[in-house]
Amino acid sequence: MTVVVKLGGSVVTEKDEPETLDEAAIERAARAVASADEEVVVVHGGGSFGHHYATRHGVSRTDGTADALAVREIHGAMKRLNDAMVEALADAGVTAVPVHPLSAGARDGEGQLDLPTGQVRTMLGEGFVPVLHGDVVAHVGAGATIVSGDELVVALATGVDADRVGLCSAVPGVLDADDDVIDRIDAFEDVAAVLGGSDAADVTGGMAAKVRTLLDLDTPASIFALADLRSFFEGERPGTLVAGGDDES
Numbered sequence: 415m416t417v418v419v420k421l422g423g424s425v426v427t428e429k430d431e432p433e434t435l436d437e438a439a440i441e442r443a444a445r446a447v448a449s450a451d452e453e454v455v456v457v458h459g460g461g462s463f464g465h466h467y468a469t470r471h472g473v474s475r476t477d478g479t480a481d482a483l484a485v486r487e488i489h490g491a492m493k494r495l496n497d498a499m500v501e502a503l504a505d506a507g508v509t510a511v512p513v514h515p516l517s518a519g520a521r522d523g524e525g526q527l528d529l530p531t532g533q534v535r536t537m538l539g540e541g542f543v544p545v546l547h548g549d550v551v552a553h554v555g556a557g558a559t560i561v562s563g564d565e566l567v568v569a570l571a572t573g574v575d576a577d578r579v580g581l582c583s584a585v586p587g588v589l590d591a592d593d594d595v596i597d598r599i600d601a602f603e604d605v606a607a608v609l610g611g612s613d614a615a616d617v618t619g620g621m622a623a624k625v626r627t628l629l630d631l632d633t634p635a636s637i638f639a640l641a642d643l644r645s646f647f648e649g650e651r652p653g654t655l656v657a658g659g660d661d662e663s
């Protein structure tokens with residue numbers, strides 16, 4: 415059984431405070447990952463590290479930069495966050511190793527992401543837990559653009575043939591107009607009216623982009639809060655199930 419899980423930047427950082435970790439949340443998430451019996455691929459988002467620098471340099475998933483300093487600053491911030499995540503996971507007993515998307519993937523002229531995953535599959539086979547992160551990647555004709563952790567989740571889930579996919583965010587699921595958790599989403603149009611961006615600085619589009627991206631995936635994906643991460647690893651389906659191309663849950 416292989417699980418791909420994203421730890422949202424809104425969970426592991428104080429998203430409103432530049433380069434500020436949420437240490438307690440990181441430790442709690444690391445303990446939950448350590449409790450997993452499955453092969454796990456971890457992805458984390460940008461939070462107050464990546465989004466802060468991406469906003470400063472005007473870079474998004476579609477607006478690129480040719481400025482190498484901007485690329486180094488955005489990537490450097492994400493590497494600092496990734497170092498902290500890998501260290502916390504290691505402290506919790508997880509065999510975590512870092513994987514940096516800038517060095518592995520790129521976008522073509524249509525913005526399509528190409529993310530090789532052979533190295534991730536080999537890491538899993540050797541007992542490691544790869545830890546990837548939202549990043550900046552080279553983009554044909556645009557210099558470099560942001561790749562969100564959510565896009566990486568979709569590419570990885572396909573690449574490692576994941577059995578389960580989970581996204582841990584700052585909310586208990588996708589909320590409807592009454593702030594109740596929506597159990598299941600099968601089509602973007604069904605929920606478009608209630609989907610917004612992020613409450614904090616976020617160049618990748620918040621919840622609306624998250625749902626749109628996950629609907630591209632054949633494997634159903636759950637969106638839930640940190641309090642539910644452990645139960646997700648225990649096989650439950652907390653929060654909202656985004657079921658794009660497949661009916662099974």
Ligand SMILES: Nc1ncnc2c1ncn2[C@@H]1O[C@H](COP(=O)(O)OP(=O)(O)OP(=O)(O)O)[C@@H](O)[C@H]1O
Binds near residue numbers: 421425458609611619
């Ligand atoms: N209908 C909705 N239901 C739930 N959250 C919503 C909704 N509309 C907008 N949001 C916002 O989307 C946010 C989650 O998206 P965000 O991109 O911040 O999450 P993340 O993946 O945890 O963070 P990061 O992008 O830094 O990794 C919530 O914190 C909330 O502010």
Ligand SMILES: C=C(C)CCOP(=O)(O)O
Binds near residue numbers: 460492550
């Ligand atoms: C802003 C950067 C560098 C990463 C964005 O990843 P996300 O937080 O998963 O959307």
